[in-house]
Structure formats: structure tokens, C-alpha cells
Amino acid sequence: MNQDNYIEEALKMPNLLEEFERLYGTRNPTILGLREHIFTGSVSSLAWFMSAQETSFVTSGQRVLANPLKVRMHYGHPDVFDRIWFLTRGGISKASRKINICEDIFAGFNCTLRGGNVTHHEYIQIGKGRDVGLNQISMFEAKIASGSGEQALSRDINRLGSKLDFFRMLSLFHSTVGFYFNNIMVIWTVYALLWGRLYMALSGFEDLGNANNKNFFGPVVNIQFIQLILFTGLPAVVDDSVEHGILSALWDFLVMQLELSSVFYTFSMGTRGHFFGRTVLHGGAKYRGTGRGFVVQHRSFAENYRLYARSHFVKALEIVLVLMVYTIYSPLANGAFLFIDTSITGWFLVASWILSPFIFNPYGLDWLKTVDDFDEFISWIRDRGGPFVKPTQSWETWWYEEQDHLRTSSIWGKFLEVILALRFFFFQYGIVYHLHISSGSTSVLVYLLSWTCIAGFFVTCMVISFAREKYATRNYLRYRQVLLATTVLMALVIGALLQLTNMKLVDLFTALLGFIPTGWGIISIAQVFRSSLQTTRLWDIIVSLARLYDLLFGVIVMAPVAVLAWLPGFQSMQTRILYNEVFVRGIRISQILFGKKVKRNR
Template sequence: MFEAKVASGNGEQVLSRDVYRLGHRLDFFRMLSFFYTTVGFFFNTMMVVLTVYVFLWSRLYLSLSGVEKAANSNNNKALGAILNQQFIIQLGLFTALPMIVENSLEHGFLQAVWDFLTMQLQLSSVFYTFSMGTRTHFFGRTVLHGGAKYRATGRGFVVQHKSFSENYRLYARSHFIKAIELGLILTVYASYSPLAKDTLVYIAMTISSWFLVISWIMAPFVFNPSGFDWLKTVYDFDEFMNWIWYDGGLFAKAEQSWERWWYEEQEHLRTTSPWGKRVEILLDLRFFFFQYGIVHHLGIAANSTSFVVYLLSWIYIFVAFGIFLLISYARDKYAAKEHIYFRLIQFLVIIVGILVIVVLLQFTAFKFSDVFTSLLAFIPTGWGLLSIAQVLRPLVQSTWLWDSVVYVARLYDILFGVIVMAPVAFLSWMPGCQSMQTRILFNEAFSRGLRIFQIVTGKKSGNI
């Protein structure tokens, strides 16, 4: 929260007249000093993350468009070498060299290397990568939309377990969703890139990107005391689902109701300029590229590269939305008093869906695996439509579509929550992870005392 507040404040400074005038009237060297001691740190951090985005989206385009396949052929060895040589810098070690050199001058080379290894064992890189995402999100959002505000950070006791729902509220939009997006790009790239068939080449190209994804998802739980305790994980997930389905309306607090939190996350869009809305919609259009690239690789497309294939794929979007509206109408009308009709409609929808799949398998080039592959295309498209609907909220909220937008957004947050919770639950179930996490976070004496306390009392402390 503190870094979010500082990053938002620096975003407002970028938009201020004072920074504009100082930038124009200072000489070059004083301007550089001013830049790197104020807004420059946040601007450079944002550029690093944007570079990762551009790099991954470019690689995704090269793989889905067939350029990499052509470059990987025997007739294009030179082009393939040009595309692949640059990724030696992705090792990430070069960014740590200045710190090692500085420590070498102060403490000696061996001590500098030892300090560097100690920092890695304490997961300092994970924490820094996560904080980099915080600065990028809030700085970029403030520059685009404005709306920096005071955030009460508090001065409470630090060693306290934070629930999953609280972590999700704080980091869903700034870290989790972006990490899932980058992870989806890397997964699709691994599925369709000919270079990914060589495991060593794929790891060398994407290891730093996967580290970014893992850090943005796992850092809040790695540095959360008792974050990998199985009982706490189960209780946290139950609390998360109760928060998602809480029916308190808009009068509830964001800590109690998902709907209230969802509306609060859109407040910056209500006060943004028309240009801010246009840029936001333009950025949301990137989610449609998943569908555009993947549908041409489905079996039913029969290797066609025509734009008509993409247009026809929207039929499935409209059909899925129509089924959703039908189920929603049946639930509201029959689920309470005439439950048998609601079950009948659900049964008929399932039967019709199975018949459609059978017909497609029989009379077209449709493959059963296309059902699962298409999810990689249509789920991002749905999120893109939701994001655009939030920008156009003043126009959509007064129509019958808004209730469906809210309900689908709730389902997406459940999906994102399950994706984030899955590795946390796995590490909580694995023996030894909780003890290892406690040893990383605390010193040896405190870790031993905490373990003895848990054994003696036979229960977990609510504040640890």
C-alpha cells in the first residue's frame, strides 16, 4: 500500500505543471539529476515491465503467424539466428553485476558473491520483482487516468497472517491478472512455437518471464506468515468464496462484498478523460489477439488463414452468451419455486451441446481437443469484453446487459482466484514447505519458538 501511494503520487507529479516547467527550464545535467531522483525511477520501472509485455506479445505474434516456423526452416537460417541470438541477455545476471561490483569494492569479491547468494536464498529477487509490479501498475494508471489518493497504510504489527481474500483484493488487478496474462502468453507460445520444441532454447528465452509470473503470483503468500499452513489455506478459501457471493449490496464494505470491491476498482474510469478511455479500450483490444491467432490453428479451421475464420469464431461467443442468458433467466424464474423446470432447461442445454459436438465431429474437421484449445482463445476475449464494458459503464449500466456483465465478472474473479490459490494449496499440502517458509522469514530462534508454541498449544495462532 505504501509503494502504491508513492507511485501514484509520482504519477501525479508527471502530470503537474511544476515538473513540466522544471523539465523545460533546467539545464541538461540538472534535468537528469531531477529526473532520476524523482519520477525517473518509476518511469524506468514502468518501461522495464512494458518491455517485457512487448517482448512476449511479439514472440506470441511470431509463433501464431507462422513467422517463426518460416525462420526455423532450412532456407531461413540467417533470419532464425537474428531472432534467437538476442535472448542471451535474458539470463538476468547482467542486471546484478553493478551490485556485485560495488560490494566487491567495499567488502571484497568473495564477500560480495556470498552476500549476493544470501540475498537470493532470502528471496530478495522475488520481493523486488513484486514491488516493481506495484510501482508500474499504480504509476501507469495514474499517468493514464489520474486519481491519486491518500491510502492509509497503518502502523500495525507486521507479523500477522493476511487472509487470501485480503491479498486478492490488494493485488488482483495490479499483479495476479497481469501474471495470468503473461503466463497464458508463455503457455500458448510453448504450444505453437517451433522453437519451444527445443526445451533448452525455450527455457533460455522465457526463464526470466516465468520468474516474473511466479513472483507476481506467489510473493504475497511467500512473505505472508503461515502462508503455507494447510488449515489456514482451507479457511482462507472458504472466506474467499463467502466474500465473492456475499449479497450485501452496494452498502457493504469492500472487505465484505465482492461487488462493492469491484465497483471501487473502477472508480478511476469514472473521472478519466475521453482520451484516457480511448487508450484503455485500445489496450484491452490485445486480449482479442488470442482468439484471432488460435482459431486458425484449430482442427475445424482446416489450416485456413482467411479472416472469415476469425469472424465465424464469434458465433461461438454469441452462442455461449445466449446460453448464459437462457440459464440466468431460467434460474431467476424457476430455480426458487419450480425447480424441476430449471433442471429441465439445464438438461436440454447439455443434450443440445453434446449433439452439436457430435455433428461437428462427424461432418467437419473438428477435433475434440478443439474444445479445450478454444478456451485459451475465448476466455481472454471474454475478459477483454468485460474490460471494455467497464470503460463504457455510463452507457451500459442503464441497459439489461449490465447485470450480466456483473455476473460474468464475478465468475472471472472466481476463476482467477482458483488459479492463484492452486499453487498455494499445493505448497500448503506438501510437507516441509511451511517450516521452510518460516525459516526464510524469521531468524532461527523465532522459528524454533514458533514451532514449540504450535506443538504445545496444539493449534495455530491467529496472529502468526
């Protein structure tokens, strides 16, 4: 395997090979697992979190999986294989590049299905270097989660689940695909809770009770909060207590909480849930190389946005929108304590998913770096792309690459994608009937009127697109006249609507919150039917609208980061808490030498 080694441990290899010569229980081992020593834990807080997480899995976890559960497989950790046994039973590697993304564990599946014996002994330890940067860790988690999604669809899991006894079957589920299924269930529960509360508030169900309507969802939220904060670090505490004692484990757990380990584990939970769910729904898993180097350097905002826009940023902003509208229309939101008790899990998810790529990023809260990153992000958004342009250079190329899983998806995957996007239209439905323009009316015409406004917007965009294509290069004055006429017409229509409906300022703000998700839902559904729409003029409007949305999302995500970077003290506190002292000294020296912004030749 891709492991390090120590010379004093290598001297024990003759003893280890004797394991294959003597009987272990009733059978010789065919895969013999060894202990793993993570030696990269002192680089940064992220490296320490990954070291604690991996150590708990490759020591205590492997012991229990081997004995008494007897469901230990091979996870890319230091294992010794009986080569002759495997060569006579089809070999180790699998042929598929997509299903067998996690190629290591299929060797364990192959061994177990053919009657082999997988065990784990710890009198030898092998060195291992884990990822130390957030982007490296996220790509690794994405690869493993996508591979687990393909495992859930593979024949090997089906055969194991149908042939193992009941208790080994449950143990196998929890130690393989069940772990990622649990992650996605926690996130789905939070989503269902927040959207359910919003629909109850918009439908008036919360007003049916008395004025002292009880917060009967409080216990559910508290349980979710405990799962997100406490249980993510519990395996590391258990392992550390076995290795070094309970007091040392509790102290390390406290220090990890002060270094924002809960924020990191919640962020990782979002990564695992997103890629596992997308792979199960659409397939299309692919290998992601992480490099495994000591990459502790600043990552630009454009790079972070490319990596986390769909998996974290957009979902966090959706939760923010739901919480804001719920605050406006829910009667329970009038009580500060009840509102905090109901929504604290959602706000914690939002903070973790938006701020983690900047908190765990060197120079992530430096003002000059923030300004430079924003300039680079704007240039990336504006780039039109082309057939030979990389996703790192153009937004348009990246946007098309993000839709690759929909091109190979089944008809059921596309159908479910459309069904999930309909939640934004229901959101608009609930908002429209709470605006002043409805006057308490429940007629469906009120909802259809809101769609006429959306249709008018798309017609206007199509007119502008047609005028730009026909007049922009040959008769620019005519194009400016068409643009001015459509702008004036839209302003007159909006003014007339405001005058006739006597809409209040809060209604205008809420209407904006209601129609922004509708546009995102239209974009999501249009991506599913890309093959049919790409040859029409409507597709150009969809691309322009998607570019506008990504620009809006980037500005919103960048806003709290810019505020923290502008305030004094946060950069120094972040660097001192989250990174090694040697790295901290290097940052201080580099700030003195290269403090001024370097102008780029664009």
C-alpha cells in the same frame, strides 16, 4: 517528520542549526538533509530488503543528489527546514489530495523553483522504522508510484523541466518520475517480447527461415533477466561496500539472493509499474495508509487476492497463457535450450508475481491455513454485496471499487484502455486459424464463426437470466425446465460442432485457451462503458462472468500454493529462512498449541 531520534544525536542539534547561520558555498541552505538509520532490518528478510533499499537511497543516493547533481528534493526523510524562508514563499504543504499524494517532494519542488538551496550533511543520523510486512510494503509502493504518476502530470515537474539546465534536468528525471518510468518500461519490454514472439509464431513468420532458425531474441531476454535479477540489488551492494567494505557487501548480496531478494524486488517492480501506469493513464491516485507497525502475521488468501489480483495475478496468468500457446505453435519451442533461453524471463516473472504473497507470508505454506483461507475466499466470492457492505466482505463491492479509476478517466484514457484490451481478440484470431476446423482456410468467415459461438453463449446467459428473474421465485419448476432445455441445447450444438469438424483433443484444449482471454477482454471493455451498460440485462451477465473469472483465477493461483503446502518441509524451510529466530520460535509454539483448525461461525 515521523522520525525516531537518539539522545546522543540530539546533543548535536546546536551544531546543525549553525548551518543556517553560515554560508554554504554561495547561499545558506533552506533545506538541510540528514542521514537516516533504518532500525527494523532484523525482523524478517523483507524488512532487511527494505532496509537495504532505503539505506542506499537515503545515504549514497542523497549524497550524489545533493552534490554534484544539485537536484535533491525532500522525500519524507529527516530534513530541517528554514521556516521563515518557506513561510514567506507560500508555505510547505500543497492543497490537493490527489495530485500531491507524495506531499513531501513538492516541498523540495517549491524550494528549488523559488531559488532555495537543498543540501545534505551526515554528522547526525535519525532513526526510522520501515514497513516489515509484504502487504504494508506493497501499499507503500503503490502510494509512492501513484504519487509519482501524479507528479508526472503536475505543473511543478513541467516548470522544473523547462527551466533547469540539461544535466540537472536529466538528473531530476532519473531521481523522480524517471525511476518509475524505467520500471514500467522493463515490464512493457517483457510483454512486447512475449506477445511479439507469439504473434510471429501464430502468423507463421518463424517458419519463413530455414530449419535452424536462430534465436535472435536470446540476447534481449538475457539482458532483461540481468536487469530483473542483478540491477535491482546493485544500489544496496554499492552502498554496503562504501559503508562496510566490498567483501561484506558481496557476502550480504549472496545471502540476500538465497533469501529470495530477487523475487521480492521483481514483485515490487510489478507493483510500481502497475500503479504508475494506471495513474498516468487514468489518474485517480489515492492515499494508502500502511500503519508502519511490526505487523508480522498471517494474511488470508482473500486479502492477498484483493490487493494483488489486478496488479500481479491476472498479468502473471496472461504471461502463462502466452507462453503455453507459444510452446504449442512455435517451431523454436522444439529445442529445450532455445525455449528456456527465450522464455526464462517470463517464467521468472510469473513465479515472482504469483508466489511472493505466499512465500513472504507467515504460515503462507501451512496446509491447514491454506484450506481455511480457501474456504474464506469462496465465501467472499459468493457474497452478493450491497450498499453498506465493505470490500473485505463481498467480491461484488470490491469489483466495483476496482473500477473507480475508470469513472473519472478522460476520453483518451478510456480509448487507450479499449485499445489495450483488443490484444485478447487478436489472440483469439490467431488461435482460430490454427484449429482443425479451419482446414487451412484463411477466410474471415472462420473468425466470424468463432464470434457466433460467443454470441450464442451470451444469448443463452441472457435467456437464463430472464428465466431466473421471472420464474425463480414464483414458478421454480418452470425455471428448472428452461435451465434444463438450454443446457441440453448447448450440449447438442457443441456435440454437433465436434462431430462435423472432427476436432482433435489438442484443438479443443487450444480453443479453450483462445476463448478464455476473449471473455476477459469483453469484461475489460464492458467496464469502460459501464455507465451505458449498467441499466441493461447484459450488465448482469458481465458481473456474473467477472465473478466466474475471479473464481477461476483464484483457484489457479491457489493450486501451486496448495501443492507446496501439502508437501512436507516447505513450511519449516520458509519460516527458518525468511524470519527472525525469535519469530520462528513463536511459530513453533503456536503450531503446538493451536495446530488444529478452528471452526468459524459463519
